[in-house]
Amino acid sequence: MPTLQRHDDVFVLDLGEGENRFHPDWVAGVGAALDEVERAEGARALVTAATGKYFSNGLDLEWLGDNPGRFTDYVVSVQELFARVLALPMITVAALQGHTFAAGAMLSLTHDFRVMRADRGFWCLPEAEIDIPFSPAMSALILARLAPQTAHEAMTTARRYGGPDALAAAIVDRVVPEGEVRTAAIELAAAQAGKAGPTLATIKGRMYAPVLDALRDKNPLG
Secondary structure, eight states: OOEEEEETTEEEEEOOSSOOOBOHHHHHHHHHHHHHHHHOOSSOEEEEEOOSSEEEOOBOHHHHHHOGGGHHHHHHHHHHHHHHHHTOSSEEEEEEOSEEETHHHHHHHTSSEEEEESSSOOEEOOHHHHTOOOOHHHHHHHHHHSOHHHHHHHHHHOOEEOHHHHHHTTSSSEEEOGGGHHHHHHHHHHTTGGGOSHHHHHHHHHHTHHHHHHHTOSSTTO
16 A cells, blocks of 8 residues: 655655555555645655556556446546646656556656656556557546657557656656666655745646646546
């Protein structure tokens, strides 16, 4: 389950050690951590990290298969999480130490910056390969955060980007050796912690207004 620690002005949200799929309890755990982050005052920033082979492997398809009647509510909760991180009134950095797939990759895009491991691990939107279309809001998020050509390739071909390729495509902002991912993310976040507050919230809210409206829609499939 997700855990939260604070390093001076930087909150570090560790998503966990397994595949970090978006089980409802996991989503609730991330939300509870964000409650604490949002209650804080003064200079602050957020790093979202994980431990082990995966940053996040996306939606919990096994849980969805067992709970088909809760599909809409589940998608609403995931998209609300995306909206919440995208609009946080502080600088956010995703520390991608391992595989970052599907909804996990979209979660990384809700952060202001991304630091990725250079030598192993992939960033991937596999939906075209696994026959699960993006919701309208998910499409809007990806298109807002990636260059058009990169978004097109990532969404239609399910390409797996290693660290250097992800950097070249501007999916991530830095690539570093495995042992430096979290440290580099914390350093990047700490340098911007003084910008937290209402002005940054307004800037983000206006930058991403259409995306946020779509992510907060209670009828996610239109």
